[in-house]
Amino acid sequence: MLDGLREACGVFGIYGHPEAANLTYLGLYALQHRGQESAGIASTDGARVRLYRGMGYVADVFSEPALAGLAGHAAIGHVRYSTAGDSSLQNAQPILIECAHGQIAVCHNGNLVNAGELRDGLVRDGSIFQTSSDTEVLLHLYARSQASTLEDAVIDSIAQVTGAYSLAFLTRDRLMAARDPHGFRPLVLGRLGNAVIVCSETCALDLIGATYERDVEPGELIVVGPSGLRSLRPFPPAPLAHCIFEHVYFSRPDSCVFGRSVNEVRTELGRRLARESAVAADVVVPVPDSGVCAAVGYAEAAGLPMRFGLIRNHYVGRTFIQPQQSIRHFSVKVKLNPVRSILEGQRVVLVDDSIVRGTTSRKIVKMVRAAGARAVHVRVSCPPTISPCFYGVDTPRRSELIAATHSLEEIRRYLGADTLAYLSLDGLLGSVGEQRSAYCTSCYTGRYPVAFPRDAHAYLQLALKPVEEPGTAVAREAGTP
Ligand code: SF4
Numbered sequence: 237m238l239d240g241l242r243e244a245c246g247v248f249g250i251y252g253h254p255e256a257a258n259l260t261y262l263g264l265y266a267l268q269h270r271g272q273e274s275a276g277i278a279s280t281d282g283a284r285v286r287l288y289r290g291m292g293y294v295a296d297v298f299s300e301p302a303l304a305g306l307a308g309h310a311a312i313g314h315v316r317y318s319t320a321g322d323s324s325l326q327n328a329q330p331i332l333i334e335c336a337h338g339q340i341a342v343c344h345n346g347n348l349v350n351a352g353e354l355r356d357g358l359v360r361d362g363s364i365f366q367t368s369s370d371t372e373v374l375l376h377l378y379a380r381s382q383a384s385t386l387e388d389a390v391i392d393s394i395a396q397v398t399g400a401y402s403l404a405f406l407t408r409d410r411l412m413a414a415r416d417p418h419g420f421r422p423l424v425l426g427r428l429g430n431a432v433i434v435c436s437e438t439c440a441l442d443l444i445g446a447t448y449e450r451d452v453e454p455g456e457l458i459v460v461g462p463s464g465l466r467s468l469r470p471f472p473p474a475p476l477a478h479c480i481f482e483h484v485y486f487s488r489p490d491s492c493v494f495g496r497s498v499n500e501v502r503t504e505l506g507r508r509l510a511r512e513s514a515v516a517a518d519v520v521v522p523v524p525d526s527g528v529c530a531a532v533g534y535a536e537a538a539g540l541p542m543r544f545g546l547i548r549n550h551y552v553g554r555t556f557i558q559p560q561q562s563i564r565h566f567s568v569k570v571k572l573n574p575v576r577s578i579l580e581g582q583r584v585v586l587v588d589d590s591i592v593r594g595t596t597s598r599k600i601v602k603m604v605r606a607a608g609a610r611a612v613h614v615r616v617s618c619p620p621t622i623s624p625c626f627y628g629v630d631t632p633r634r635s636e637l638i639a640a641t642h643s644l645e646e647i648r649r650y651l652g653a654d655t656l657a658y659l660s661l662d663g664l665l666g667s668v669g670e671q672r673s674a675y676c677t678s679c680y681t682g683r684y685p686v687a688f689p690r691d692a693h694a695y696l697q698l699a700l701k702p703v704e705e706p707g708t709a710v711a712r713e714a715g716t717p
Contacts, residue, residue, distance in 0.1 A: 244628040245329070245345040246270030246436045247423065249312040249404035251411040251460040253431035257306035259444050260313035263433075264294045266440040269488060270345070271315035274328035278341035278406050281308035285339040285406060289328040310411050310460075312404040314343035317630060327369045330406070335379035337386050340407050344371040345421045345436055346400030346628040349686055354396065373397065387412070387459060391470045394457070399686055400479075400627035402452070404434055410461035417474035418685060419454030420627045420676060422482060422493045432460045437491040451495065476674035477685040481629065483668055484618045485589045489529050496669055499529055504667040505617040505659055506533025506587065513657030513710050514538060515585065515613045519578065521545035523588040523600060530617035531587040540585065545578040545604070568599040580608030586653075587615050592631075594638035594650055601652045614653040619661045620644075623682040631679065648711035655712040 246267030250256050257279045264275055275297040276289030286306055290297035294315060314329040330341040348354075351370035354377070359365065363376045377393035390405060390412060400420035405412040413434040415423045426433040428446035435441060438448050452458055454476060457468040478494045479486075489499040509530065520542040522531030535542035549571055584604055591597050591614075601612050620639030624631040634640045638647055648656035661680055665672040678684045 244271065244317055244347065244421075244630065245343075246315040246440075247312070247343045247345045247402055247404050248314070248435045248440055249310075249343070249406065249411050249413060249433065250428075251310040251432045253428065254309055256309055256311035256431075257303050259428070259431075259433075260311040261294065261298055261303055262444050263435055263440040264313045264315050266443040266488075267315050267436055268294055270436060270486065271317035274316045274325065275314065276316075276328050276330050276343075277303075277306055277311055277313040278330040278332055279306040279308040279311035280406055280408055282409055285332060285341055285408060287330060287332045287341060289325065289330070291325055291328065310406060312341060312343050312406040312411065314404075327367045329369075329371065331367065331369070331372055331375060333375050333379065335375075337378065337381070337389050338408055340375065340378060340386075340390075340405055342371060342375060342406075343404045344374070345402045345423075346416065347626060348373060348397045348401060349399035349626050350397060351399075374403075386410075387468075390414075391457065391468075395471060402436065410459060412457060412459050413452055414457045415452045415454050417455035417471050418477035418676070419494075419674075420477055420479050422478075422487070423452040424492075425449045425452050425458065432465055434458065437487055437493065439488045439491045442490065448492065475685060476671070477627075477676035478674055479627065479629070480664065480668060480675040480677050481618075481625075481679065484664070485526055486629075494668075494674075501667050501669075502529030502589075502617070503533035503536075505664065506530035506535075507537040508533075508663040508667055509587070509615050509617050509657070509659045510534040510537035512660060512663055513615060513655075515655055515657075515710070517583040517585045517611070517613055519543050519545065519582050520585045520587060521578070521604070523586060523597075524548040524572070526589040527587045527617070530589060534585065534587050534615060534617075538585070543575075543578045545575050545584065545607075546572050546600070547575060548572055568596055568603065572600065572603065574603050574607035576607045579604055581610055582608075583611040583613070584609045585613045585615055587617065589616070590618050590621055591616055591638060591647070591651075592621055593636055594647060598651050605652070611654045612652075613655045614648075614651055614657075616656075616658040618664055619658050619680040620647075621679050623679050623684075625679050626684065627676065627678075627686070629679075644711040655710050657710040 248263035260277050274291050275294045278287045288302050330343045332341040348370040351373045354373045358376045381389035381392040383389040383392045401416045402421040402423035403414045426441040426446040455471040459466045482493050483501045487493045487498045520535040520540050522528040622640040
């Protein structure tokens with residue numbers, strides 16, 4: 237997805253290794269897809285917590301001297317894409333403070349839906365905020381807690397927030413990790429020798445040669461310190477609401493998320509899509525890279541060859557400067573190039589993982605046609621995205637989501653496709669396994685598992701237009717078989 241949703245953050249933490257900061261640096265490399273705006277590491281040597289943060293990719297932020305300055309046996313790290321708060325160094329994480337309970341650093345993946353109200357109350361009571369990030373609210377609550385122990389102060393602060401959070405805390409002598417009771421965002425526990433690791437995705441464990449032990453459970457707080465690892469359950473249980481979009485798009489296909497291989501789930505999405513909306517065609521072409529797994533599944537189930545008819549330029553980073561208006565149409569071409577020898581004269585099934593605004597998909601369809609395709613059938617491996625996310629994913633406002641304001645046929649015409657079909661909600665839920673009710677699907681249904689923030693109506697902004705039930709409907713050009 238080239239113009240779509242963006243992930244919010246990646247979290248990594250390690251305790252009990254002399255190279256803690258270096259391993260965190262590597263872990264963040266593996267989690268770079270979850271956030272590219274800023275990166276940071278906090279480490280402790282048992283006496284003091286040190287911090288280094290910067291704007292940009294992990295490789296750009298850290299140098300050898302920077303990592304050498306992060307001595308110690310424990311560290312936490314973070315890659316960020318802002319969903320709450322501006323993109324600025326001030327808002328980069330970890331955030332480190334010193335208060336009556338001592339030094340504490342925090343990394344957060346998710347979004348605290350009641351942060352605005354809590355912040356207003358704290359400011360009224362005299363708190364001075366350094367950032368515009370929702371995560372800082374947690375630290376203010378922690379600093380003000382009357383609890384007698386550091387651990388109880390952390391529990392006290394987390395108990396006051398609602399929404400999505402996978403958190404890693406670092407103090408002078410311990411690492412703590414917590415996951416919200418709904419389990420919105422992933423967080424896993426691993427081991428490297430005697431060292432304990434927590435991180436957003438298993439691909440970070442693979443990179444450093446660590447083994448996956450288990451998921452941090454929803455509502456669990458893990459404390460790792462000189463006396464070993466303890467698991468606490470201080471938060472009341474809540475209905476599970478794992479973000480299904482982690483499987484559709486966000487997580488890396490080589491990760492296991494919510495106990496399932498992302499690659500296997502995505503391939504199954506493609507198989508089901510093919511069964512739901514078969515079309516006479518010659519070749520299946522993925523929109524790279526995110527459409528690849530679903531295209532493999534589609535091709536397998538449809539009995540068609542899959543070919544890489546679009547090649548992605550991997551060297552276009554976030555610093556790409558938009559050219560002036562007159563040559564702006566190059567912005568997609570600089571990222572993708574069609575392969576005429578594959579597309580010319582063919583009836584192409586173009587598989588993508590989602591359509592958010594539709595502007596990029598429209599350019600891609602045009603590009604495939606210009607390369608000689610006889611027909612372009614767009615297939616999307618999830619249902620239409622009709623609602624914004626409040627749980628840690630950067631979503632455009634409702635008015636910008638093409639499926640929230642247009643019918644299937646209107647979208648097909650806008651894209652310039654011969655036919656268009658999305659995977660049904662049933663097909664999506666069927667692909668993730670047995671526990672269908674354990675998933676959040678709000679961006680496809682508009683039904684939210686945790687109450688809206690107070691300004692939701694302003695955020696949603698438009699009266700809901702009746703939306704076609706995400707199903708197996710196919711929009712097609714008149715005369716298309
Ligand atoms: S609204 Fe969508 S993106 Fe947000 S947590 Fe739910 S499924 Fe994930």
